Amino acid sequence: xxxxxxxxxxxxxxxxxxxxxxxxxxxxxxxxxxxxxxxxxxxxxxxxxxxxxxxxxxxxxxxxxxxxxxxxxxxxxxxxxxxxxxxxxxxxxxxxxxxxxxxxxxxxxxxxxxxxxxxxxxxxxxxxxxxxxxxxxxxxxxxxxxxxxxxxxxxxxxxxxxxxxxxxxxxxxxxxxxxxxxxxxxxxxxxxxxxxxx
Amino acid sequence: xxxxxxxxxxxxxxxxxxxxxxxxxxxxxxxxxxxxxxxxxxxxxxxxxxxxxxxxxxxxxxxxxxxxxxxxxxxxxxxxxxxxxxxxxxxxxxxxxxxxxxxxxxxxxxxxxxxxxxxxxxxxxxxxxxxxxxxxxxxxxxxxxxxxxxxxxxxxxxxxxxxxxxxxxxxxxxxxxxxxxxxxxxxxxxxxxxxxxxxxxxxxxxxxxxxxxxxxxxxxxxxxxxxxxxxxxxxxxxxxxxxxxxxxxxxxxxxxxxxxxxxxxxxxxxxxxxxxxxxxxxxxxxxxxxxxxxxxxxxxxxxx
Numbered sequence: 001x002x003x004x005x006x007x008x009x010x011x012x013x014x015x016x017x018x019x020x021x022x023x024x025x026x027x028x029x030x031x032x033x034x035x036x037x038x039x040x041x042x043x044x045x046x047x048x049x050x051x052x053x054x055x056x057x058x059x060x061x062x063x064x065x066x067x068x069x070x071x072x073x074x075x076x077x078x079x080x081x082x083x084x085x086x087x088x089x090x091x092x093x094x095x096x097x098x099x100x101x102x103x104x105x106x107x108x109x110x111x112x113x114x115x116x117x118x119x120x121x122x123x124x125x126x127x128x129x130x131x132x133x134x135x136x137x138x139x140x141x142x143x144x145x146x147x148x149x150x151x152x153x154x155x156x157x158x159x160x161x162x163x164x165x166x167x168x169x170x171x172x173x174x175x176x177x178x179x180x181x182x183x184x185x186x187x188x189x190x191x192x193x194x195x196x197x198x
Numbered sequence: 199x200x201x202x203x204x205x206x207x208x209x210x211x212x213x214x215x216x217x218x219x220x221x222x223x224x225x226x227x228x229x230x231x232x233x234x235x236x237x238x239x240x241x242x243x244x245x246x247x248x249x250x251x252x253x254x255x256x257x258x259x260x261x262x263x264x265x266x267x268x269x270x271x272x273x274x275x276x277x278x279x280x281x282x283x284x285x286x287x288x289x290x291x292x293x294x295x296x297x298x299x300x301x302x303x304x305x306x307x308x309x310x311x312x313x314x315x316x317x318x319x320x321x322x323x324x325x326x327x328x329x330x331x332x333x334x335x336x337x338x339x340x341x342x343x344x345x346x347x348x349x350x351x352x353x354x355x356x357x358x359x360x361x362x363x364x365x366x367x368x369x370x371x372x373x374x375x376x377x378x379x380x381x382x383x384x385x386x387x388x389x390x391x392x393x394x395x396x397x398x399x400x401x402x403x404x405x406x407x408x409x410x411x412x413x414x415x416x417x418x419x420x421x422x423x424x425x426x427x428x429x430x431x432x433x434x435x436x437x438x439x440x441x442x443x444x445x446x447x448x449x450x451x452x453x454x455x456x457x458x459x460x461x462x463x464x465x466x467x468x469x470x471x472x473x474x475x476x477x478x479x480x481x482x483x484x485x486x487x488x489x490x491x492x493x494x495x496x497x498x499x500x501x502x
Binding site: 146157177187 | 337355376392409473490491492
């Protein structure tokens with residue numbers, strides 16, 4: 001129920017232009033300000049500007065903190081995307097091919113990014129010497145020659161790719177050569193099992 | 199008296215041979231077998247020789263060089279197992295090849311058998327087998343006549359020579375460092391060697407995929423309708439001769455090698471860098487032929 005004494009306002013134009021306050025509050029406020037000013041005069045003030053310097057330093061600190069937080073968030077986001085959301089695309093790795101010199105052994109496997117493949121290749125390469133030892137010596141020698149031919153081919157393709165990174169033929173040849181290497185490593189593993197070394 | 203030391207040496211040598219001959223033994227055994235059963239044979243060192251015959255029997259002959267080598271033969275439920283073992287070894291674990299004296303193992307088996315032969319330092323040969331053959335060895339050569347068309351043959355360092363029956367099927371063949379020769383096969387062929395030479399004749403070819411790293415490829419193929427041929431080397435040369443009644447499209451690429459054909463079409467140089475390519479169509483262009491190499495020379499011909 002509405003108060004019958006109140007007039008209903010239907011349009012903005014019906015609002016009053018000026019509304020007088022119920023009482024003048026300024027004298028009481030002035031008296032209170034004067035009283036607080038006298039208390040301040042009783043206590044000696046600190047060095048002028050000291051409070052402002054502290055607050056500016058704090059502001060600088062807060063800005064640096066905010067910047068650091070933004071950077072941390074960016075780094076965290078990139079890390080999550082790279083290692084958690086996109087585990088199939090690890091950073092390019094350098095792997096040492098067996099039977100080659102240390103300096104020239106690093107083969108950049110930027111085109112081979114399947115982590116499962118890389119894990120299996122690493123495992124097969126690390127056990128290669130033990131596997132080879134179980135094979136007949138002439139076979140061992142021939143397998144090493146074949147692996148050497150494969151690694152030489154990888155290096156040649158990598159060199160060509162260095163000149164033409166976008167060449168689809170070279171990319172395909174490189175991937176196929178890695179598959180050939182994997183085939184040889186798997187064959188050596190099977191053969192070593194077959195030769196009685198279990 | 200001057201010849202006394204020599205006489206002693208000759209006498210000792212003769213005695214050694216005599217003792218060795220006394221210890222050497224010939225193993226012979228014959229068991230009944232399913233005409234279409236499985237023959238599982240293995241040998242560590244020496245050779246495996248398999249011949250097909252029209253009897254439901256497996257006959258095994260082996261020259262055993264010393265008392266430590268044994269031959270085990272079992273036959274049950276359509277499967278005959280023949281293996282050479284040493285000492286306390288078994289068929290599943292025959293022991294290391296090191297120090298093993300070679301054994302020549304010869305089998306006569308029903309021609310319709312499926313063969314599963316494996317060796318370490320052992321060569322494998324087979325003749326007159328119509329069934330599927332799975333032939334695997336580490337360092338020995340493989341020489342086989344294929345019958346069914348569905349076979350897989352693998353060696354690590356040995357060479358492989360296969361002669362098919364022309365029957366349609368699937369042949370998977372690979373060696374790491376040996377040469378590879380496949381003749382008179384049909385259907386699907388997948389062949390690879392790293393640094394050996396690869397030569398093949400496929401007619402008709404539904405799909406042929408040949409791959410080497412540094413070895414040369416020599417292919418002679420008659421393409422089936424809709425068939426595909428795919429050859430690849432890194433530094434090996436390729437000589438490909440393909441005929442097809444329904445024609446084929448072709449695409450040859452080499453990064454730094456030369457490309458030539460017998461069609462009178464010069465290869466194009468890439469516009470955006472080194473490399474050559476040759477593309478075109480023969481006849482109705484039904485099949486597809488693809489050659490790739492890094493530095494090997496490629497030659498494509500159609501001698502139909």
